[in-house]
Each structure stands twice: as C-alpha cells, then as structure tokens.
Amino acid sequence: MAIQSWRIRDRYYRLVGSRCASCGAEYFPPVYRCRECGSDKMKDKEMPKTGRIVTYTQLHEPLPGFEAQVPFYLALVELENGARVLxxxxxxxxxxxxxxxKVKATVRRAKVEGESGQIIYGYKFIVA
Amino acid sequence: MARSKAYVASVGFTKVGDHWEKSLLDLAVEAGSSALKGAPKAKPDVLIVGNMFSAVGASQEHLGAMVAGALGLTGIPAFKVEAACASGASAFNVACSLVKSGSVGSALVVGVEKMRDLEPEEASQALAMAESAEYTQFVGASFAALNGLLARYYMESEGVSRDELSSIPVIDHANGVTAEHAQFRKAITADVVSRSSMVADPLRLFDCAPVGDGAAAALILGDPKAGAGKKLVGVLGGAVSTNEFSVYERKDMLDFRATRDAFGSAMSQAGLSLPKLGALEVHDAFSVVGALSLEAMGLSKRGEGCRDAKAGKFDLRSDMPINTFGGLKARGHPVGATGVYQIAEAFLQLTDAAGKNQVDRPDYVATHNIGGVDTTAAVHVFGRAS
Amino acid sequence: MYLMQSKNRAAILGYGAYIPYYRLPTTEIARVWRGGGSGPNVEKAVASMDEDTVTMAIEAARQAVAMSGLDSLGAVFVGTESKPYAVKPTSTIVAQALGQHHTLAADLEFACKAGTEAIQVITGLVGSGMIQAGLAIGMDTAQGRPGDDLEYTAASGGAAYVIGNKGEGAIAVIDCSTSFVSDTGDFWRRAHEKYPRHLSRFTGEPAYFYHIENAVRTLFEETGHKPGDFTYAVFHQPNPRFPVEVATRLGFTMDQIKTGLLNPMIGNTYSGSSPIGLAAVLDEAKPGDKILLASFGSGAGSDAFCLDVKDGITKKRGKSPTVKSMLQRGTRIDYSTYSKFRDKLHK
Structure with a gap:
C-alpha cells in the first residue's frame, strides 16, 4: 500500500488527473485513452478543487481500516471541469x-497502516 | 472439424450457506463430482474453474490443477477464470467457446467460492477488489457503497420509492422458500426490506446479497450423442461484454451497457425475441442492480424495473418469472459460483426438474451474471435440446 | 545588540489559518472529570480523526500560497510538537502537496514556539538573499492527558505564512525580532510518550512571563518602541489569563490584544497559537498599523517580532478564509466523540 500510494501521491494530494491533448477532455482518476475522442495523448493535469455532489451514500459497514469512521459519507463529485471523483x-x-x-477539496489521512506503518494521505471533500 | 453447438449434459451444486465443515476444495469436488455422475459416459477434456478470490478467502491459487486432481481428472488442461462476480458465467462462456470451436469435445465448469471463512470486513475487502484499489478502495468505498451511491442516483433520477426498491428482494425470497439449495428460505415483505439495518444509505441489509459458501458445476458436450440418451439443454447463445470500469466513470450510470450488449448478442445468437423467454435468472447482488439489469435487457422501461416487479410482472407464476430459485438474495451469492448456479437452475427448468420451483414448461431460459457494477456482464441463453 | 534584523527586510506575502471544524466545550471535560464546572477557556478546537499536523499544515499553506500569488518556495518549515512521524519529515509531505521540490524542508520543534521560529528562520533566509520566498508554518494537534488540566486547553490548529522580499505585494514587513531562551523545564514530553507533563504553577512566572517579558523588553530597549506605538499585540495563549496578564505588565491595553486573543474560543493550539492570533489581526489590520507578536515555548523561550502592515493587505484581503469565518463554521461535539477522534479510546 505504501509504495502503491507513493507512486501516485500527486494524484492523491493535488488531484492530478489527466487532460486529452487532442480534445481537451479532463479526467480524474486519470485515463490512458480519452473517452470522448479515443486519443491516447493524455497529459497530467491538476484538477480544480471545487465541484458539486452528483450523488452520495452514507456507509455503515466499512472496509478494514475504516472501522473507526463509520458511518461516513461517500460522494460522487463532479468538478468544475466535468471530471468525476469518488x-x-x-x-x-x-x-x-x-x-x-457545492464541495471543496482538502487533504486528509486516507489510511493508516497500523501503529507502526505509514500514514497514507489523500483527497477528501467538504461541503463548502 | 469445427462444431457450432454446445450442450449442458448435467449439473451439480451444493447448498449455499455456511459450510463451516467444508473447504473450498471440498465444495468444488462435491459440485464437480455430482455433475460428472449425472453423465457417467462423458469424460471432460478440459476443466475451467470460475472463482473470484480464493487467494484472499482460502490462501489458495492454482485451482485448475488442484480441482482437476481432486476430481480424478489429472492430465487434462485446467484453468481458473476470474471476472469478479461474473467469474462463474465467464468460466462457462470460455468452456462453451472451447467446445463450440471443436478444440475440445467436452468441458467441465466448476464455479466455487469460500466466503464464510472471512470476517465480514475481510469479505467486504475481497469483494471490493472488483473495483479500483487506487481510487475506489482507497477512499473506503466498499462494493455496497458504490451500489448505495447508484441506488440514490437511480431513486432520485427516476422517482423510485423505497417501497418500490424493495420489490425485487421480495420476489427472490418468495422463490427461495421452496428451493432446497437456497441460503435463505423465508418469505419477506417489502417492509422487512425497508426496515432492515442500513448498509450504504439508501441500501439496507435486505437490498444486498448475503455472504455464503457454495459451488456449482456444469458438464458441457459438443456432441449430443455423447450424452447417452440423457436430457440435454442446448446453449443457444452466450456473450460476455464489458462497460467502463467503474460505475462513476460512466456518462450515464443508469445505462447497464454491458448487460444490454451481452443480452442482445446472446438473444440474437439464439434467434429469440423477449416474449419467447420462459424464465430469466438475473444478477441482483443489490436490489438496484436487479432493476437496472431488467431495464437494460428490455424487460422493463427505464426507471420501471422496481415498479414492474411490484406489480407482479416477474413473479414465479407470471409470464416472465425471474430468479426462480431465489436469485442472489435468497439462493445466495457465493460470488465465483453464482453464474454457474444460475446455469444449473436454467438446466433444471428446461429439464422439468425444478420441483416446486418449476415454471410452466419454459422452452427458453436466459441467465445473466455480472462482475462489478455491470462492469463485466455474461449472458447465456438455453433451450430444450430435443 | 540582541536585535535580529535582516539586511534586506522580508515581508509576509500571504497567510492562511486553519482551525478544525469540531469544538469541545470545556464544560464537557469538566462534566466527565470533575462532575461539573468548566475550564478556563469556553471551547477548544479538536482535529477530526483523519486530521493531523500534516493535513492541517497543507490546508493553511495552500491558502497562504494562493494569497501570495507565488509558485515557487525556497523553503518549507513546519514548526510543531505533534509530528505524525517521530522520524520522517512533516515538511516534505507538505512540500509535495504544494508541488514544491527544489526547496529546503525541515520540521522545527520547540514546544509552543516552533511556529515563530520558522518565521525567524525563513526571514533570515529571505533577508540574506539565499531564497526568494519561503513558507513558515506553526501547527499542532496538541494532546492533554485525559483529566489533566492541560486537557481543557490543548487544541488543534495553526497558521502558515509565505515570507518573501518586501515589495508591492507585502502584507506586513517583518522589521525586526528578538529571541530569549533558558533551560527551564516547565513542560515536556519524553520520547515515546503520548502525553506531555507539566510542573503546575511553574509554567507561569519562571517560564511564560519571564521569557516573554525578556524578549519583548529587549525589543523595546533596542528599537526604542513603546507599547503605545503598536495598534495590535499578540501573545502566546496557553489559557485566557496569561496573555492578558503579560500584556498588562508590558503596558498594553485590552484594546490592543483582544483581536488576536483566541484562546477562549479555540484553546491553546501550541505552535499554532500566536501564529493564528497574528492571522486574526491581519484579517482586520490597516496599512500603517504596527503589530507586536510574542510567542512562548516551554523549555523555554520567547520570540518577539515587530511587524509593519503595508498596502498589500488591502489588495489581498479576502483571498483566504478569515479566522472569524473558521470560528463561525465550527460544530460542538461531546466528550465521547472527542475521545473517538483523538484516539483516546482503544478497541
């Protein structure tokens, strides 16, 4: 987990997604191929930090590592550029x-690997 | 010589539920042996195992050779096929393709999952592996959470009420009462669903398929004569299709495109129109998924799946019965085995062996198995062989 | 001769405060541990379970950097006594989140004074011309042992300052500063311990008052400034009483300190305490105002600064959320929620 997260820490900390060099469509999570025009010319791009809730849920039965947080909200957020973030x-x-x-992005502890492992940080959103 | 036909000669399965005394391999062998005994003359040329998370659930991989050996089939090629909850029907699809291509004369498919050895959170984690580790599991979204998001979106977009959403689980549980292999055999009302504990708002416990162990198997033949006079069921169509990986990446989250494409393709291979179907096993891991699948397959108009179910359109004694042995909610959902259970149930219906769950002499039955939230859809259409 | 003044004056170019959303009324702590009453402060700010010094520092830093309009920082210093890791810098995580890599990054620790130390160091780096601009952050998730007097005040929050060459965008010029330290063990936390210990009243006279008074009086003596020269004064705020008392002793009035006096509403945010107070003052200061800032850190020492507010403040005001807006946004929690958030419960 620590190495997997390290590799994409800019995506987690700064919402670096991707932008299609051909048609300008923007994505988060990043994509290898544009869903609009099919181009594979995707470049990293930092996403805007505000958007709106498309839909949401309040989760009561957590995945391991999230037990202390329940119940907590998960939402699908559409950013100002149209990219959709869970x-x-x-x-x-x-x-x-x-x-x-309306919501805005912040950075929080996303996952903590026990008492002695690493702390993984990542984006979360707050109702603005 | 290239063949173009495939037949199911026999099926086998365990009861779905808490098999504390049985291992993953015990379950696979029980279902596999039972299918092999049903057609003693036939010997499979290949074994395809459908399974999602034996590595997590039982610290076990290499299931192909392991199950083959335990069934006394050492020597034949054997593989595992994984496509999350669609592993079972995907394995069946691969096996049918091998048989139809003529590269093998017969194939045994065994779908198996051992879920109950895991703690509930571990089982949630194993299921969540169907979704992105980096962007879905990372934010703490379980598989139920994704379906909760989808359910709210569906209800708000299409004006579906809580009471209407409860209607598909009600059908499943009604059909499960008389299904001997079902995990739950108790009828429920919409109120029970709507008042059960909250899992991922608005989804409640009874909107969600249970965790259970189980295995199901099917023996596929290319030459009907190899069945030695037994009742066979023809595989008239089969297709696997995929959608954008995560539901939240799709332009229209309510369009189950993989289901729509796979169903369309399988039905057209069979040369059938909807009214010809005598029954449908639909993958309803969550009530919302059942509804959206029915809509994608054209059984209901957009937004009408739950209301149609509530109106009795899919009851066991209707023209289009669904989930005749309880579906994913009542028969249960041992994930990698589910698709093969559905096929076994279609076999029972088409060989008039469905007992109290027998629908009125169906000529054709379709099965619909999905992995992820309509990420992989595997649909098969079956008919009486004679 | 003790005055610290950079050859080229540095200035605050942007700032951002952070106060977490949750507030614990001290009546709740008193209810649990004493059966009633309250602490010296009304409420304290409590970080949520997914917050720590890193996340709060990133939040404040993003505001500060956005206000500064700069895209490159030569240094990122985080002053804190609540590093999430004993070994692994807080500052590199903050730098990564800001997209800064060609930067000097370090964590500073000096009990409650580490934030103003970061301001001192960055001022020196900018003033010497070694860097064009740097980021100084004072941030803490202070913890008090359950039931201890410290629990009433130990709070979470802080502020970040982008300091660079003075110029058009200057919000306030850092004119000069002093620092005064001695070996005084009024409060400490040994390695591997979760909660600090303190020597009750020893933290007052020989620690807080002695060091702040020395730092500020030295500043007055060597600059010729008098309390009346300052529009605002901000002192470290371990409780609501000490800053008022030290202000009175030094000749300041309530009017000069009330804007930056946040302890009654948020508690003691340790390294963040005087930096947040300064942010509250900058939220309403006018060009031409003079500000005195004096921190205190146990162990012990005080940094005192003289700041001159500049025109840049009018243009940049409103570019980051005000301390007042953060105070208003909070929500009250009970002691059990607080225990859950701050890991005082063990399952």
Whole structure:
C-alpha cells in the first residue's frame, strides 16, 4: 500500500488527473485513452478543487481500516471541469450533504497502516 | 472439424450457506463430482474453474490443477477464470467457446467460492477488489457503497420509492422458500426490506446479497450423442461484454451497457425475441442492480424495473418469472459460483426438474451474471435440446 | 545588540489559518472529570480523526500560497510538537502537496514556539538573499492527558505564512525580532510518550512571563518602541489569563490584544497559537498599523517580532478564509466523540 500510494501521491494530494491533448477532455482518476475522442495523448493535469455532489451514500459497514469512521459519507463529485471523483465527504453537517451541494477539496489521512506503518494521505471533500 | 453447438449434459451444486465443515476444495469436488455422475459416459477434456478470490478467502491459487486432481481428472488442461462476480458465467462462456470451436469435445465448469471463512470486513475487502484499489478502495468505498451511491442516483433520477426498491428482494425470497439449495428460505415483505439495518444509505441489509459458501458445476458436450440418451439443454447463445470500469466513470450510470450488449448478442445468437423467454435468472447482488439489469435487457422501461416487479410482472407464476430459485438474495451469492448456479437452475427448468420451483414448461431460459457494477456482464441463453 | 534584523527586510506575502471544524466545550471535560464546572477557556478546537499536523499544515499553506500569488518556495518549515512521524519529515509531505521540490524542508520543534521560529528562520533566509520566498508554518494537534488540566486547553490548529522580499505585494514587513531562551523545564514530553507533563504553577512566572517579558523588553530597549506605538499585540495563549496578564505588565491595553486573543474560543493550539492570533489581526489590520507578536515555548523561550502592515493587505484581503469565518463554521461535539477522534479510546 505504501509504495502503491507513493507512486501516485500527486494524484492523491493535488488531484492530478489527466487532460486529452487532442480534445481537451479532463479526467480524474486519470485515463490512458480519452473517452470522448479515443486519443491516447493524455497529459497530467491538476484538477480544480471545487465541484458539486452528483450523488452520495452514507456507509455503515466499512472496509478494514475504516472501522473507526463509520458511518461516513461517500460522494460522487463532479468538478468544475466535468471530471468525476469518488470521495469521502467530511466535516459537513448531515443536512448539508445532499445532491447538488457545492464541495471543496482538502487533504486528509486516507489510511493508516497500523501503529507502526505509514500514514497514507489523500483527497477528501467538504461541503463548502 | 469445427462444431457450432454446445450442450449442458448435467449439473451439480451444493447448498449455499455456511459450510463451516467444508473447504473450498471440498465444495468444488462435491459440485464437480455430482455433475460428472449425472453423465457417467462423458469424460471432460478440459476443466475451467470460475472463482473470484480464493487467494484472499482460502490462501489458495492454482485451482485448475488442484480441482482437476481432486476430481480424478489429472492430465487434462485446467484453468481458473476470474471476472469478479461474473467469474462463474465467464468460466462457462470460455468452456462453451472451447467446445463450440471443436478444440475440445467436452468441458467441465466448476464455479466455487469460500466466503464464510472471512470476517465480514475481510469479505467486504475481497469483494471490493472488483473495483479500483487506487481510487475506489482507497477512499473506503466498499462494493455496497458504490451500489448505495447508484441506488440514490437511480431513486432520485427516476422517482423510485423505497417501497418500490424493495420489490425485487421480495420476489427472490418468495422463490427461495421452496428451493432446497437456497441460503435463505423465508418469505419477506417489502417492509422487512425497508426496515432492515442500513448498509450504504439508501441500501439496507435486505437490498444486498448475503455472504455464503457454495459451488456449482456444469458438464458441457459438443456432441449430443455423447450424452447417452440423457436430457440435454442446448446453449443457444452466450456473450460476455464489458462497460467502463467503474460505475462513476460512466456518462450515464443508469445505462447497464454491458448487460444490454451481452443480452442482445446472446438473444440474437439464439434467434429469440423477449416474449419467447420462459424464465430469466438475473444478477441482483443489490436490489438496484436487479432493476437496472431488467431495464437494460428490455424487460422493463427505464426507471420501471422496481415498479414492474411490484406489480407482479416477474413473479414465479407470471409470464416472465425471474430468479426462480431465489436469485442472489435468497439462493445466495457465493460470488465465483453464482453464474454457474444460475446455469444449473436454467438446466433444471428446461429439464422439468425444478420441483416446486418449476415454471410452466419454459422452452427458453436466459441467465445473466455480472462482475462489478455491470462492469463485466455474461449472458447465456438455453433451450430444450430435443 | 540582541536585535535580529535582516539586511534586506522580508515581508509576509500571504497567510492562511486553519482551525478544525469540531469544538469541545470545556464544560464537557469538566462534566466527565470533575462532575461539573468548566475550564478556563469556553471551547477548544479538536482535529477530526483523519486530521493531523500534516493535513492541517497543507490546508493553511495552500491558502497562504494562493494569497501570495507565488509558485515557487525556497523553503518549507513546519514548526510543531505533534509530528505524525517521530522520524520522517512533516515538511516534505507538505512540500509535495504544494508541488514544491527544489526547496529546503525541515520540521522545527520547540514546544509552543516552533511556529515563530520558522518565521525567524525563513526571514533570515529571505533577508540574506539565499531564497526568494519561503513558507513558515506553526501547527499542532496538541494532546492533554485525559483529566489533566492541560486537557481543557490543548487544541488543534495553526497558521502558515509565505515570507518573501518586501515589495508591492507585502502584507506586513517583518522589521525586526528578538529571541530569549533558558533551560527551564516547565513542560515536556519524553520520547515515546503520548502525553506531555507539566510542573503546575511553574509554567507561569519562571517560564511564560519571564521569557516573554525578556524578549519583548529587549525589543523595546533596542528599537526604542513603546507599547503605545503598536495598534495590535499578540501573545502566546496557553489559557485566557496569561496573555492578558503579560500584556498588562508590558503596558498594553485590552484594546490592543483582544483581536488576536483566541484562546477562549479555540484553546491553546501550541505552535499554532500566536501564529493564528497574528492571522486574526491581519484579517482586520490597516496599512500603517504596527503589530507586536510574542510567542512562548516551554523549555523555554520567547520570540518577539515587530511587524509593519503595508498596502498589500488591502489588495489581498479576502483571498483566504478569515479566522472569524473558521470560528463561525465550527460544530460542538461531546466528550465521547472527542475521545473517538483523538484516539483516546482503544478497541
């Protein structure tokens, strides 16, 4: 996990996704091939840090490593450039987490590898 | 000589549920032996095992040779096929292709999954491996969470109520009551679904397929004469299709394109139109997935899957019964085996061996198995062989 | 002769504060441990379970860098006593998140004074011409042992400052500073210990007051400034009483310190304490205002600064969220939620 995360830490910390050099479509997570025009000329690009909730859920049964957080919100966020990010939504009152809500990106602890392993950081969003 | 036909000569399966006393291999052998005993004259030329996470669930890989050896088939080629929850039907699809191509005369497919040895969170983690480690598991999104997101989107976009969403699990549980191999054999009401504990809002416990152990097997022949007079079921069409990997990467999350394409292709191979189908086994790992699949296959209009189910359109005694032995909710969902269970159930229906779950003399039955959220869809269409 | 002044004056070009969303009323702590009453402060800011010094530093730093308008930083210094790792720098994670790689990165530790130390060091690097601009962060997720007096005040938060050459974009010029230290063991945390210890009233007179008074009086003596020259003064805030008391002793009025006095609402954010206070002052200061900033760190020492507010403040105001807006956004939690967040429960 530590090495897998290290490799893409700029994606996790700065939302570096990809942009199609041919048609300009932007993606997060990054893609190898443009879904709009089929081009494989994709370049890294930092995404805008604000967007809106397309849909969301509150998860009650966690994956290992997320037990302490339940229940927590997961949302599909559409960024200003149209890219869609699956993300946790934190520090937001229940009534604010809803479809269409404006959100902004932050960086949080995403996963902690026990007492002695590494701390993996990554993007989460907050209702703005 | 290239063949173009494939037949299911026999099937075998274990009960789905908590097999504390049986290992992954015990289950695979039980189902595999039972299928082999059903057609004692036929000897498989190849074994294809369908399984999703034996590495995680049982610290075991190399299932092909292992299961072949345990079944007394040492010597034949044997492989595992993995396509998440669509592993079972994908394995079957590969086996049929080998048989139809003429490269083998017969094939044994064994779908198997051992889930109950895992703690609930470990099982969730194993299932989540169907989705991106880097961008889905990373944010703590379980497979249920993705389906929860999708369910809210579906309900808000199409105006589907909580009560309507509960209708497909109700059908499954009603059909499971008389299915001896089903994990749950108790009828439920929509209220039970709507009031069960929350898993991934709006999805509740009874919207989600249970965790269980199980194995199912099917013996496929290329030459009907090799069946030695037994009742055979013809594989009239089969297709596997894929969608954009993660549901949230798709332009229209409610369009189950893989299901639509695989179903269209399999039905056209069989030369069938919808009304000809006597029954359909639909992959409803989550109530929302069942509804969207029915819509993608054209059984319901967009947004109408749950309402049609509520209106009785898919009951066991209707014109288009679904999940005749309880589907993923009641028969259960031992993931890598599920697709093969569906095929075994289609076999029972078409050989009039479905007992109390027998639908009224169907001529054709389709099975629909998916991996991920419609990421891989494997559809097969079967008919009476004689 | 003790005054520190860079040959080329450096200036604050951007700043960003961070106060976590959750607030624990001290009546909650008193309810659990004393059966009633409250602590000296009304509430304290509590980091959520997925926050630490790294995440809060990134948040404040992003605001500071955005306000500065710069895209290159020659140094990233994080002053903290709550490093997530004993060995592995906090500053490199922050630098990575800012996209900064050709940069001097370091973590500083000096109990509650590490944030202003970072400001001192960056000022020197900029003033000497070694770097064009650098980032100084004071940030902590301070922890108090459950039931200990420190638990009422130990809080989370801090602020980040981009310091560069003074010029058009200058918010405030760092005119000069002093530092005064001695070996005084008023508060400490041994290696591998989770919670600090303190020698009760020893932290007052011989520690807090002695060091701040020395640093500030030296600044006055060597610059000729008087308390009346300053529009604002910000002191380290371990509780609501000490900064008021030290201000009075040094000749400052309540009017001069009230803007930067945040302890009653957020508690003691350790390395973040005086830096957040300064941010609150910059949120409302006008060009021409003079600001005194004096930190205190146990162990012990104080840094005192004289800052001159410049025109850049008018243009840049509103580019990062104000301390006031962060105070307003918070939500109250109970002691059990706080225990869950700050790992005081063990499953």
């Amino acid at each position: 993300t946790q939504v934190v520090d937001s009152p229940d009534e604010a987490v809803k479809t269409g809500a």
